[in-house]
Amino acid sequence: MSTLSALLRQRARRDRWQLIIWIAGTGLLALVSASAVAQTYGDYAGRVSILRLAIANPAILMLRGTPRGAGLDAFVFFEIFTFLALLAGLMSTFLAVRHSRAEEESGRAEMVSATPAARLTPTVATLIHGVLANVLLGIVVALAFIVGNLEPYGSFVTGAAVAATGVAFLAVGLLAAQFMRTSRGANGTAAAVVGIAYVLRGLGDALGTAGADGIQMSPAWPSWLSPIGWGQQSAAYTANNAAPMLLNIVLAAVCLLAVFGLQAHRDSGASLLAGTTGRINARSVLSGPLALGWRLQLPSIIGWCLGGAFTGLFAGTLSKLVEQAASANPTVSAVLHDMVQGGGSMDQILISVMFSLIGILAAACAAQTIIRMRQEETAGTAELILASPVSRTRWFRDYLLLGLSAIVLVLLSGAVVSGLSALAVGSDPAGIGDSFTAAAAQLPAALVYLGVLALLFVVLPRLTISLAWSSIGIGVFLGFFGGLIGVPQWARDISPFTHTPVPSSGADYSGAVWMLVVAVAVTACAVVAMRRREFQTT
Amino acid sequence: MSGVNEAGTTSGDLIIDVRGLGKRFGRVRALDGLDLSVSAGEVHGFLGPNGAGKSTTLRVLLGLARASFGSVTVFGQDPWKDAAKLHRRLAYVPGDVSLWPNLSGGEAIDLISRLRGGTADRAAYARAKDRLTRTFALDPGKKGRTYSKGNRQKVALVAAFATPAELYILDEPSSGLDPLMEAVFGQEIQRVSAAGATVLLSSHILSEVEHLCSRVSIIRAGKTVETGTLAQMRHLTRTGISFAAEGLGQEQLGRIPGAHELTVSGGRVSFTTDTDEVSAVLPMLAALKVQGLTVQPPSLEELFLRHYGDEAEGPKGRRAAEAAAR
Numbered sequence: 061m062s063t064l065s066a067l068l069r070q071r072a073r074r075d076r077w078q079l080i081i082w083i084a085g086t087g088l089l090a091l092v093s094a095s096a097v098a099q100t101y102g103d104y105a106g107r108v109s110i111l112r113l114a115i116a117n118p119a120i121l122m123l124r125g126t127p128r129g130a131g132l133d134a135f136v137f138f139e140i141f142t143f144l145a146l147l148a149g150l151m152s153t154f155l156a157v158r159h160s161r162a163e164e165e166s167g168r169a170e171m172v173s174a175t176p177a178a179r180l181t182p183t184v185a186t187l188i189h190g191v192l193a194n195v196l197l198g199i200v201v202a203l204a205f206i207v208g209n210l211e212p213y214g215s216f217v218t219g220a221a222v223a224a225t226g227v228a229f230l231a232v233g234l235l236a237a238q239f240m241r242t243s244r245g246a247n248g249t250a251a252a253v254v255g256i257a258y259v260l261r262g263l264g265d266a267l268g269t270a271g272a273d274g275i276q277m278s279p280a281w282p283s284w285l286s287p288i289g290w291g292q293q294s295a296a297y298t299a300n301n302a303a304p305m306l307l308n309i310v311l312a313a314v315c316l317l318a319v320f321g322l323q324a325h326r327d328s329g330a331s332l333l334a335g336t337t338g339r340i341n342a343r344s345v346l347s348g349p350l351a352l353g354w355r356l357q358l359p360s361i362i363g364w365c366l367g368g369a370f371t372g373l374f375a376g377t378l379s380k381l382v383e384q385a386a387s388a389n390p391t392v393s394a395v396l397h398d399m400v401q402g403g404g405s406m407d408q409i410l411i412s413v414m415f416s417l418i419g420i421l422a423a424a425c426a427a428q429t430i431i432r433m434r435q436e437e438t439a440g441t442a443e444l445i446l447a448s449p450v451s452r453t454r455w456f457r458d459y460l461l462l463g464l465s466a467i468v469l470v471l472l473s474g475a476v477v478s479g480l481s482a483l484a485v486g487s488d489p490a491g492i493g494d495s496f497t498a499a500a501a502q503l504p505a506a507l508v509y510l511g512v513l514a515l516l517f518v519v520l521p522r523l524t525i526s527l528a529w530s531s532i533g534i535g536v537f538l539g540f541f542g543g544l545i546g547v548p549q550w551a552r553d554i555s556p557f558t559h560t561p562v563p564s565s566g567a568d569y570s571g572a573v574w575m576l577v578v579a580v581a582v583t584a585c586a587v588v589a590m591r592r593r594e595f596q597t598t
Numbered sequence: 599m600s601g602v603n604e605a606g607t608t609s610g611d612l613i614i615d616v617r618g619l620g621k622r623f624g625r626v627r628a629l630d631g632l633d634l635s636v637s638a639g640e641v642h643g644f645l646g647p648n649g650a651g652k653s654t655t656l657r658v659l660l661g662l663a664r665a666s667f668g669s670v671t672v673f674g675q676d677p678w679k680d681a682a683k684l685h686r687r688l689a690y691v692p693g694d695v696s697l698w699p700n701l702s703g704g705e706a707i708d709l710i711s712r713l714r715g716g717t718a719d720r721a722a723y724a725r726a727k728d729r730l731t732r733t734f735a736l737d738p739g740k741k742g743r744t745y746s747k748g749n750r751q752k753v754a755l756v757a758a759f760a761t762p763a764e765l766y767i768l769d770e771p772s773s774g775l776d777p778l779m780e781a782v783f784g785q786e787i788q789r790v791s792a793a794g795a796t797v798l799l800s801s802h803i804l805s806e807v808e809h810l811c812s813r814v815s816i817i818r819a820g821k822t823v824e825t826g827t828l829a830q831m832r833h834l835t836r837t838g839i840s841f842a843a844e845g846l847g848q849e850q851l852g853r854i855p856g857a858h859e860l861t862v863s864g865g866r867v868s869f870t871t872d873t874d875e876v877s878a879v880l881p882m883l884a885a886l887k888v889q890g891l892t893v894q895p896p897s898l899e900e901l902f903l904r905h906y907g908d909e910a911e912g913p914k915g916r917r918a919a920e921a922a923a924r
Binding site for chain 2: 454
């Protein structure tokens with residue numbers, strides 16, 4: 061018993077900051093969404109009209125869930141529960157793998173297993189630790205909703221549903237750790253299961269059947285295959301049904317039986333699936349710094365492209381619906397006008413708002429390319445390349461080329477999906493061009509980021525990573541929300557996103573031209589300065 | 599600068615020629631007037647304790663860092679300006695090898711070899727790679743993140759030796775290898791050397807350099823303190839011998855042949871002797887029935903203490919000593 065409590069204390073101490081951030085962050089999201097809904101959709105009639113729009117749009121249902129009436133509490137649950145469950149799931153799988161497979165991989169588990177803790181006690185400790193973390197998370201979420209003026213009983217049902225979903229994924233994480241050889245593999249597998257659970261219930265919710273009143277919906281069967289879907293079916297604040305949560309607990313119990321069965325019989329450090337090995341010989345394309353850059357960055361570029369495609373799906377399907385909402389509600393149209401500078405029809409403004417999000421993704425993808433270059437330098441792997449007949453400037457230029465390609469790919473994936481989905485919902489085929497123009501309008505701002513961050517890499521390498529992310533955050537803040545909170549124009553002008561044009565007849569493209577000039581000039585300076593730059597590992 | 603170049607220059611072209619090299623990092627002088635000359639076909643040991651500036655020098659030779667002052671040429675060219683061109687002719691193994699976590703060792707070897715342009719003859723390259731992965735007992739199918747330090751080093755060594763080069767620059771290449779692999783490494787050095795290549799091998803282990811190198815440069819605190827052939831540096835490579843002083847008088851100790859720097863302190867006798875005279879000394883010690891005998895090759899640290907101890911105290915210490923002498 062004392063070994064167990066020692067292991068528990070060790071886990072609590074090791075995770076204290078990490079778990080506080082996860083739990084407080086999730087609680088804050090709950091609190092903010094409760095008060096935001098109360099402020100933005102304060103009146104019942106407004107919520108009804110929003111729900112009618114949502115039920116007509118599968119993309120929203122996929123992202124949020126199925127609505128159950130226009131009561132304020134039920135509306136908050138509809139809007140935010142799947143995100144809370146997603147966060148609980150990821151927190152739990154990472155926690156499970158961190159204290160199981162990662163420990164075995166590093167060899168620390170061997171040290172612990174050599175004590176009277178033996179083989180099973182560490183897993184029991186991880187299980188208790190994870191369950192406690194989820195219970196705490198559930199309580200914090202419930203309290204956040206109560207503070208946000210939602211009905212207390214339903215709030216505790218919500219908290220319990222979040223915790224039950226988290227516990228199910230905790231067990232999934234522990235099971236993945238039994239199967240995979242590396243912590244990376246186990247984390248990837250478990251997080252993929254969480255993602256699949258999210259998408260499954262998304263499909264089921266999107267394919268659901270709407271109630272007669274048009275503000276309620278019951279999901280199709282795929283939602284019943286997902287632990288997140290089970291959590292949703294608790295229907296807090298309306299039905300307050302705890303029974304579906306039992307499915308989460310049953311899943312957890314089944315996984316845990318398998319975990320303890322496997323753990324009791326396998327060698328320390330062994331796994332059910334052998335670790336993946338790589339190729340003995342490289343493919344023939346892997347022959348230069350550009351090919352290497354692609355190889356290293358491809359997963360993250362695909363990720364940003366998926367983000368672009370998903371946003372494009374919204375741009376293509378939503379514009380019609382929101383246009384109706386905006387014409388009915390002048391404050392909505394004022395907010396949208398403030399986010400994109402300039403005029404144009406409502407339709408074009410809407411597409412521009414959505415594509416400005418894709419523009420941010422493209423800029424972030426470019427930033428990550430520059431960050432990779434810096435990471436290659438600090439890790440020392442770039443030394444192997446630069447000690448070969450590859451000059452500093454060629455290595456640098458190849459990364460810039462990679463960044464440019466990444467930007468174009470993210471924008472294109474948004475434009476293509478937006479165009480196709482607009483066709484699918486029966487928009488005017490002539491409007492497809494709007495998606496591509498809107499995507500092209502985002503190019504200059506992303507190129508400014510690529511150029512400026514590249515120059516930063518040359519001149520102030522140590523600050524590359526921190527300034528890359530913060531400059532994007534500041535740019536987004538000033539460019540998109542500066543107007544809403546009354547930041548002076550000169551400060552808003554700092555952000556490249558402020559100067560992104562809104563394509564329409566008679567639009568002002570001078571901002572785009574200037575940004576292209578700046579991007580080219582800054583990039584040229586960076587390339588020239590790179591000639592004189594030393595290799596800097598620190 | 600001293601007499602390094604008179605002693606150092608031998609016949610043949612200078613592949614590496616460094617004179618009065620300095621390198622500043624902010625206010626710190628990592629290199630402060632370093633000289634190094636390596637002739638064609640030579641296996642040159644580059645010795646110094648940790649932090650003496652060996653890796654910095656190698657980085658300057660590769661054009662990864664720029665000299666703050668002094669002159670540096672490799673193959674007669676400036677490595678900072680002509681880095682890419684020079685790198686066609688050389689192979690490099692860094693001191694602390696990092697690999698790409700998601701590339702296998704085999705992929706990293708292929709990538710580096712292709713970058714160096716030595717894979718035109720595919721069959722020959724495949725044979726060389728295969729032979730080297732087997733002699734170094736390297737599993738090329740594992741991902742970079744799963745290799746130990748020694749295995750990462752093997753990946754870099756296989757990549758360096760798989761394609762021919764005129765110059766090999768190796769930064770403490772055997773520091774992560776076990777003795778068996780050190781022997782394999784030594785054979786590879788002899789193979790490329792026999793084929794006419796020049797090797798610059800940095801190390802902080804004197805015996806390793808003694809074994810492989812024809813000439814040696816020793817640096818300390820960014821300066822060259824000694825350079826020459828091993829024969830010229832015989833006095834540096836004496837073996838240290840010590841044993842219990844109990845029951846042994848000055849008269850008996852005086853009979854030991856070839857004993858240098860003999861001292862008696864802390865109840866132990868210690869002296870040094872030329873390595874080839876050890877066999878003559880041992881029977882004498884056996885006759886004296888000495889107790890607690892230790893025989894050890896000179897470590898670099900000892901060597902520095904013994905030969906450059908005054909400088910190790912720094913200019914302050916020296917000034918104090920001068921003041922005392924006055």
